[in-house]
Amino acid sequence: MDSPVQANEIMKILERSWIFRNFPEQDKKDLVANSSLVRYNNRDVLFKQKTRTSHVMFIVKGLVKIYKENVSNRPVMLKIISGDHFAGLDTLFAEPVYQYSASSIGETTILIMDFGTFNNLLMSNGRFALDVIRLLSKESLYIFTRLNSQIHKQLPGRVADVLLYFSEEIYQSYEFEFPLARHELAELAGTTKESFIRTINEFKHDKIIQLEGRRVKIVSLDIVRILSDLG
Amino acid sequence: MDSPVQANEIMKILERSWIFRNFPEQDKKDLVANSSLVRYNNRDVLFKQKTRTSHVMFIVKGLVKIYKENVSNRPVMLKIISGDHFAGLDTLFAEPVYQYSASSIGETTILIMDFGTFNNLLMSNGRFALDVIRLLSKESLYIFTRLNSQIHKQLPGRVADVLLYFSEEIYQSYEFEFPLARHELAELAGTTKESFIRTINEFKHDKIIQLEGRRVKIVSLDIVRILSDLG
DNA sequence: GGACAATGGTGATCTATATCATCATTTTTT
DNA sequence: AAAAAATGATGATATAGATCACCATTGTCC
Numbered sequence: 001m002d003s004p005v006q007a008n009e010i011m012k013i014l015e016r017s018w019i020f021r022n023f024p025e026q027d028k029k030d031l032v033a034n035s036s037l038v039r040y041n042n043r044d045v046l047f048k049q050k051t052r053t054s055h056v057m058f059i060v061k062g063l064v065k066i067y068k069e070n071v072s073n074r075p076v077m078l079k080i081i082s083g084d085h086f087a088g089l090d091t092l093f094a095e096p097v098y099q100y101s102a103s104s105i106g107e108t109t110i111l112i113m114d115f116g117t118f119n120n121l122l123m124s125n126g127r128f129a130l131d132v133i134r135l136l137s138k139e140s141l142y143i144f145t146r147l148n149s150q151i152h153k154q155l156p157g158r159v160a161d162v163l164l165y166f167s168e169e170i171y172q173s174y175e176f177e178f179p180l181a182r183h184e185l186a187e188l189a190g191t192t193k194e195s196f197i198r199t200i201n202e203f204k205h206d207k208i209i210q211l212e213g214r215r216v217k218i219v220s221l222d223i224v225r226i227l228s229d230l231g
Numbered sequence: 232m233d234s235p236v237q238a239n240e241i242m243k244i245l246e247r248s249w250i251f252r253n254f255p256e257q258d259k260k261d262l263v264a265n266s267s268l269v270r271y272n273n274r275d276v277l278f279k280q281k282t283r284t285s286h287v288m289f290i291v292k293g294l295v296k297i298y299k300e301n302v303s304n305r306p307v308m309l310k311i312i313s314g315d316h317f318a319g320l321d322t323l324f325a326e327p328v329y330q331y332s333a334s335s336i337g338e339t340t341i342l343i344m345d346f347g348t349f350n351n352l353l354m355s356n357g358r359f360a361l362d363v364i365r366l367l368s369k370e371s372l373y374i375f376t377r378l379n380s381q382i383h384k385q386l387p388g389r390v391a392d393v394l395l396y397f398s399e400e401i402y403q404s405y406e407f408e409f410p411l412a413r414h415e416l417a418e419l420a421g422t423t424k425e426s427f428i429r430t431i432n433e434f435k436h437d438k439i440i441q442l443e444g445r446r447v448k449i450v451s452l453d454i455v456r457i458l459s460d461l462g
Numbered sequence: 463g464g465a466c467a468a469t470g471g472t473g474a475t476c477t478a479t480a481t482c483a484t485c486a487t488t489t490t491t492t
Numbered sequence: 493a494a495a496a497a498a499t500g501a502t503g504a505t506a507t508a509g510a511t512c513a514c515c516a517t518t519g520t521c522c
Contacts (some may be wrong), residue, residue: 002262008236011439038425054262056427057326066448068375068376068379069377070383071460071461072383072384072462074382076378076379076382076383078375080380088322089368090367090369090372091368091372092369093253093361093364093365093367093369093502094365094368094369094372095372097373099372099376100375108242111501120359122357122360122361122364123357123358123361124357125321125355126354126355126357127354129353129354129357129360129361129364130350130353130354131359132322132364133324133360133363133364133367136321136364136367136368137320137321137322137323137324137325137367138321138325138372140321140325140327140332140367140370140371140374141321141322141325143371143378144330144331144374145330145373146307146378147301147307147309147374147377147381147421148299148301148307149420150378150381150382151307151381152301152303153308154478154479155478155479180495181498181499182499182500182501183498183499183500188424190378190381190382191305191479191480192479192480192481193499193500193501194479194480194481194482194501194502195478195479195480197500197501198479198501200500201500201501201502229302231303231304290488318474385508385509386508386509412468412469412470413469413470413471414468414469414470422509423508423509423510423511424469424470424471424507425471425509425510425511425512426471426508428471428472428473428509429509430509432470432471433473444470
């Protein structure tokens with residue numbers, strides 16, 4: 001089992017998280033007893049598509065990239081998950097094997113929970129179940145909009161989406177550093193490395209953004225928004 | 232309130248459905264008391280994007296088409312829902328307004344349930360909550376694969392997907408009738424009417440399928456599969 | 463029963479973006 | 493410190509499929 005030091009740390013994490021905070025004391029203890037805290041380096045694989053689903057992964061610190069791999073060896077990045085959220089929930093409940101892969105972006109801390117325990121809590125704790133339902137719902141809706149964008153927006157619109165995604169969803173700042181290489185950003189925009197680079201560099205030349213390596217500053221937010229809206 | 236005749240009918244429906252069948256008697260009665268059965272004609276709108284979410288819609292008979300409308304007036308069909316499933320669950324839990332529209336395909340019967348009642352049942356009935364979680368999960372995963380296809384498959388692959396979708400998911404038969412016009416099938420394949428028509432007519436000329444108006448017969452299932460797999 | 467809209471279809475043209483090739487820097491590995 | 497791999501970038505070229513413009517049938521509505 002886990003050392004008391006870790007147990008203590010896990011309890012603190014649960015108490016900080018919006019989703020577990022209000023759990024009954026006993027439920028929290030159950031979770032602590034059946035979880036472990038694992039630290040990952042940049043680009044470590046958390047789980048791989050087609051392997052058996054096993055545990056619930058709750059992201060404590062850092063970012064996790066979720067991507068689908070296919071025969072053509074051209075992955076699609078489905079989403080980036082940040083702290084206080086789960087990785088792989090949907091697969092866990094619907095399929096015996098993971099439907100996508102996950103890997104860490106930067107130094108990442110994951111709380112790995114026993115699926116059985118998690119399930120029991122869901123069954124007994126209605127509030128919790130509703131929260132999980134809400135999380136899954138939001139996820140569905142996010143991918144709906146991605147699909148819509150992929151079908152109808154052209155590249156500048158989708159690149160603008162990526163900029164807004166990082167600045168608004170991930171970093172809450174209009175100045176930030178891409179945590180990913182260009183080819184990964186391209187996967188997120190549903191295009192190729194080359195096309196992504198060309199498009200974002202055009203944004204730079206048009207002074208819509210400042211761009212120095214991975215460092216970005218959105219200069220004309222309104223133009224980025226227009227590009228995103230009009231596709 | 233509802234007439235006893237309808238109450239009786241609703242109870243029968245609940246008893247036939249995989250999801251409500253094993254509910255405690257009292258829960259079923261609650262549902263019956265707070266639901267109503269509504270019949271829709273072909274192409275009736277069940278709910279419209281951006282209107283306030285209100286009720287849970289459980290499809291009893293028929294099909295429902297879920298689609299996103301956007302400025303460009305080019306809808307994307309997200310999915311088709313068939314009997315024994317819900318329409319709009321994800322939006323209901325995540326947002327105050329519908330994130331997409333829904334309309335009936337053919338004659339359709341919907342059991343409209345009060346959201347409050349539904350919510351209470353979710354909270355008190357853990358099995359039910361888990362079932363709903365599973366449904367939402369599957370939905371997410373389905374759209375993930377759609378997104379993946381949209382990014383990496385070219386048209387013949389996506390048209391093959393549409394054929395397989397109807398034959399395997401909807402009708403469980405390799406001979407069936409499209410319930411939709413060509414332009415709607417195109418929306419489902421993420422393309423334009425013209426391109427869809429050209430591609431599916433090529434399938435016909437290549438004797439991969441038989442096609443007479445909306446009547447289809449998949450002749451070479453293996454080729455359709457290969458087209459779908461290799462994109 | 464005539465008008466108007468919706469549907470299925472085909473050809474010609476255009477263009478956004480994928481693809482291929484190549485290269486200079488930077489980073490990582492040995 | 494050298495070798496190998498990853499990254500960001502740019503130019504040339506090819507092409508899948510969107511767009512535009514029609515048309516013939518069929519269906520629907522005053």
